[in-house]
Amino acid sequence: MKSALKLLALATTMFVALPASAQEVQEAPTIAAEPVATETAPAAEEGGLTVTVSDESEWQDLGIAITSFATDRDVPTQTNAGSTAALGRAISEVIANDLRNNGLFKPAGPQGLPQPQFSEVQAPDYPVWQLRSADMLVQGYVRQQSGGNLVVGCYLYDVALRMELAKAGWVVSAGDWRRAGHKCADLVYSRLSGESPFFDSRIAYIAETGPKDRRLKRLAVMDSDGANHRYLTSGQATALTPRYSPDYSKILYLSYLNGQPSIYVYDLQTDTQRLVTRSDNPTIAPRWSPDGRWILYSMAIAGNTDIYRISASGGEPQRLTDSPGIDVGGSFSPDGQRIVFESDRSGTQQVYLMDADGSNQRRISFFGGRAATPEWSPRGDQIAFTHIAGDLRVAVMNPNGRNMRHLTDSWQDEAPTWSPNGRIIQFFRTERNSGKTSIWQVDLTGRNERQLPTPVGASDPAWGPIRE
Amino acid sequence: MPANLKIGTGLILAGSLALSACATNAPEELPPQPSGTGTSTSSQPSSSELGLQQGSQADFVNFTQGADTIYFDTDRYNIDSEDAASLQKQAQWLNRYPNTRVTVEGHADERGTREYNLALGERRANAAKNYLVSLGISPSRVNTISYGKERPVALGSDEQAWAQNRRAVTVTVN
Numbered sequence: 186m187k188s189a190l191k192l193l194a195l196a197t198t199m200f201v202a203l204p205a206s207a208q209e210v211q212e213a214p215t216i217a218a219e220p221v222a223t224e225t226a227p228a229a230e231e232g233g234l235t236v237t238v239s240d241e242s243e244w245q246d247l248g249i250a251i252t253s254f255a256t257d258r259d260v261p262t263q264t265n266a267g268s269t270a271a272l273g274r275a276i277s278e279v280i281a282n283d284l285r286n287n288g289l290f291k292p293a294g295p296q297g298l299p300q301p302q303f304s305e306v307q308a309p310d311y312p313v314w315q316l317r318s319a320d321m322l323v324q325g326y327v328r329q330q331s332g333g334n335l336v337v338g339c340y341l342y343d344v345a346l347r348m349e350l351a352k353a354g355w356v357v358s359a360g361d362w363r364r365a366g367h368k369c370a371d372l373v374y375s376r377l378s379g380e381s382p383f384f385d386s387r388i389a390y391i392a393e394t395g396p397k398d399r400r401l402k403r404l405a406v407m408d409s410d411g412a413n414h415r416y417l418t419s420g421q422a423t424a425l426t427p428r429y430s431p432d433y434s435k436i437l438y439l440s441y442l443n444g445q446p447s448i449y450v451y452d453l454q455t456d457t458q459r460l461v462t463r464s465d466n467p468t469i470a471p472r473w474s475p476d477g478r479w480i481l482y483s484m485a486i487a488g489n490t491d492i493y494r495i496s497a498s499g500g501e502p503q504r505l506t507d508s509p510g511i512d513v514g515g516s517f518s519p520d521g522q523r524i525v526f527e528s529d530r531s532g533t534q535q536v537y538l539m540d541a542d543g544s545n546q547r548r549i550s551f552f553g554g555r556a557a558t559p560e561w562s563p564r565g566d567q568i569a570f571t572h573i574a575g576d577l578r579v580a581v582m583n584p585n586g587r588n589m590r591h592l593t594d595s596w597q598d599e600a601p602t603w604s605p606n607g608r609i610i611q612f613f614r615t616e617r618n619s620g621k622t623s624i625w626q627v628d629l630t631g632r633n634e635r636q637l638p639t640p641v642g643a644s645d646p647a648w649g650p651i652r653e
Numbered sequence: 654m655p656a657n658l659k660i661g662t663g664l665i666l667a668g669s670l671a672l673s674a675c676a677t678n679a680p681e682e683l684p685p686q687p688s689g690t691g692t693s694t695s696s697q698p699s700s701s702e703l704g705l706q707q708g709s710q711a712d713f714v715n716f717t718q719g720a721d722t723i724y725f726d727t728d729r730y731n732i733d734s735e736d737a738a739s740l741q742k743q744a745q746w747l748n749r750y751p752n753t754r755v756t757v758e759g760h761a762d763e764r765g766t767r768e769y770n771l772a773l774g775e776r777r778a779n780a781a782k783n784y785l786v787s788l789g790i791s792p793s794r795v796n797t798i799s800y801g802k803e804r805p806v807a808l809g810s811d812e813q814a815w816a817q818n819r820r821a822v823t824v825t826v827n
Contacts, residue, residue: 397808423803426768439771445798446771467775467799470768483772488730488779488797490772511772527769533728534769557766571766596810599766617810620763645767 244290244377250319250344251281251294254337255303256327263333263359272362273327276337279366280323280373283384283410287609288633289374293319306340307349314344321350323373333359339369341376351376363412364652371651381606384409387649388611389427389436390624392416393642397620402644404438404451409648411638417451426470429649430477430497437461437471437480448482450497462495462502470514473497474521474541475563481505481515481524492526494541505543516561516568517541518584525549525559525568525584536570536586549586556580558600563650564607567629571599571612579612579627592631600644605651611637613644708750710825716746717823723781725819727762730777732784740781743823744788754826756796757781762815763802774799781821796826 254273261268266275277295284292299313306326314322322342329335338354353372357365364385371382392405401420404427407413417436418424425446427438436451448461448468461468461482469490472481480497483490490511495502506512510530517524521541528537528548534557536550550556554574561568565584572580572589577597582589597615604610604626611626614636622644627634637643700712714721720739723732732740747753759778761770778797786792807814 398805400803402803425771425803467771469771483768485772485775485779485799488776488783490775511769511776513768513772529728529769534766557769573765577764577766597764615763618808620805620808620810 245288246291247320247377248291248293248318249284249321249323249373249377250298250314250317251277251284251292251323252298252325253277253295253300254325254327255301255306257303258328260329262329262335262362264335264362266362269327269329269335272335273325276325276327276362276366276369277323279363279410280370283367283370284374286410286635288628288635290321290377293317306338309342309344309347311342311344311347319344321373321377323369325369330356335359335362335365337362337365337369339365339372341373363408363410367409380608382651383604383606383609385652386605387413387429387433387652388624388637389429389438389647389649390613390639390643391425391427391645392639393622393644394420400620400642404436405643406436407639414640426645426647428471428473428647430473431475431650432477433649433652437473439469439471448480450480462493472515472517474517475519476521479517479521479541481517483513483515492524492543494543503543505539506546512537514558516559518561519563519565525561527557527559534573536568536582538584549584550582550589551586552582552589560601560603562603562607563605567607569601569603569610571601579610581610581629590631592627592629593625593634598625600646602646602648604648611646611648613646615644708753708825710827713743713746713753713755713823713825717742721824722820722822724816725777725821727815727819728765728773730773730780732780736781737784740784741788744785744790747785747790747794754794754796755823756798756826757785758804758822758824759797759799760804760806760818760820760822761802762818763805763810764815765802767801767803770801771799774801777819777821781823 254276256269256273259268259270262272264272266272274295281292281294284290301324303326306324309322322344325339327335327337334356336356341351343350351372355365355368367385370384375382386409387406388409389406392403394401402423403420404417404424406415422440422442425439427436429436434454438449439446440449446467446469448471449458450461451458461480466484466486468482468484470483478497480495481492483492489509490513491504491506492512492515493502493504508530510528512528515524515526524539524541526537527534534555535548536556536559537546537548539546554572557571559568559570567581568584569581572578577599578591579593579598579601580589580591595614596617598612601610601612609626609628611624613622614625615622622642624637624639624643624646700715705712705715720742723736723739757778759774761773778799782795782797785795805818807817
């Protein structure tokens with residue numbers, strides 16, 4: 186818990202303007218508020234880089250050589266990766282694993298590849314990489330500042346064009362070194378695919394241990410690749426359904442701490458929590474608005490569950506639904522104007538839309554079966570949900586309820602959550618009989634599906650936004 | 654839930670996994686009891702014969718003989734005649750011990766989404782509470798809580814197990 190707070194307190198990555206040459210890298214870097222290279226528009230006329238969002242096949246086939254990041258001086262660091270040279274290799278492994286584990290491109294390295302010298306970082310030995318048939322080349326450097334912070338530079342080159350495509354640099358604290366790797370992977374991914382970044386993000390979830398009838402459920406957090414894993418609660422009280430605040434400073438979740446299921450706001454900076462609202466009635470299904478100013482929760486009064494909205498700073502809750510059925514959950518559109526939610530007012534769970542003030546409620550799911558746990562994509566173009574027709578499957582549809590597509594086909598997949606860029610969905614899968622749970626992710630094609638590494642059973646993933 | 658009661662016998666024979674959590678030997682005509690606190694035989698001795706403290710949870714379980722739990726169809730929360738008989742038995746006991754309070758715990762089977770099942774369990778617990786209140790039990794004596802699908806009593810993933818898990822269990826509050 187303490188270390189989690191430390192992590193967040195130190196999590197202020199600064200972007201630095203990259204020097205024009207390795208010589209200048211030796212100088213103290215100029216700290217800038219903006220990243221040096223964030224352009225994501227694909228260069229359409231450049232060979233091998235033609236990208237369209239609807240067809241991912243071309244950029245997916247790009248072979249990318251990811252080399253060990255060089256250092257000007259191999260000195261001990263305060264990181265758990267070792268000296269600056271070892272850290273350079275570890276950072277490039279983070280990058281390669283990000284791309285490899287998500288089925289993006291055809292990454293190679295850092296193992297088995299030549300290691301560029303510090304002086305080569307900005308002057309690649311192109312013939313070497315052409316011989317190796319690499320399309321793209323990632324190089325970089327690590328340099329330690331006097332205070333223990335690390336400067337990490339990241340460069341992406343087109344080998345055939347012998348041209349630099351993107352570069353960026355970051356100053357990270359020792360405990361945050363992996364973020365430099367994720368930022369570099371995001372730079373490569375964004376530049377080559379034209380998509381928004383997603384690797385430098387975190388996931389809150391519920392860690393599950395023990396037999397099915399006496400299962401311990403603890404609030405836990407981890408990086409998008411499973412690293413920096415931490416438990417936030419002990420498991421004495423069952424914890425469920427976490428949601429990271431958009432600025433990562435808080436987590437909303439359900440706890441049985443006081444007997445009745447109740448929504449708490451867990452403050453990661455002060456290591457304290459408070460009830461979202463004081464009530465003798467159970468509160469469930471917490472959600473943030475995209476700007477973090479509003480909280481949605483569902484509350485049952487005399488058995489009838491409705492959706493409420495309350496300011497994140499407190500005040501009087503406002504009831505948004507009043508049907509005699511179960512109205513539960515809710516997910517804001519990216520502009521915060523509308524809410525997609527679940528209701529069984531028609532007899533079974535279906536997906537409904539309403540304006541953010543509760544007006545204009547209307548059903549949008551009309552394709553048979555039940556439709557539950559809707560989550561609006563951060564891009565705004567899709568709604569992910571759980572489709573229940575015998576088995577539980579993760580599906581997407583347009584915000585008007587049309588073009589429903591299943592993304593998974595297993596016995597029980599539920600509770601989708603979007604990647605920050607709206608291209609990948611995580612959900613949890615329950616194993617028949619044992620009830621063992623695990624977190625999986627699938628892309629919007631439904632083809633690339635994989636299980637996330639977690640130390641124990643895992644459910645209720647909640648993917649946070651890209652970190653600033 | 655006659656169908657549910659009929660499969661009770663089959664469960665005892667076939668569902669050793671499902672029953673492993675139960676410490677009781679339920680009568681064959683009743684579904685297995687969800688809590689491990691009960692002591693029961695088919696001859697139904699009185700609580701005093703068993704040395705149970707009057708008005709206690711053990712006394713309640715012994716008195717109700719399985720009627721501390723009512724069962725629901727998928728996604729339903731209505732009180733059928735079987736449930737009504739069980740709740741009448743509970744009310745009988747509550748009338749005998751007017752200073753006792755109870756909590757009705759609502760549950761759902763695993764074949765639904767987590768949050769909906771929490772709401773559904775709350776709805777089922779309230780259906781049981783409302784019926785007790787209609788029998789003259791003061792609402793202030795009956796709390797409700799939902800565990801959704803988080804606390805199954807039958808551990809299998811089949812229709813029989815799910816039927817056992819769609820339940821509302823009344824327990825005494827100390």
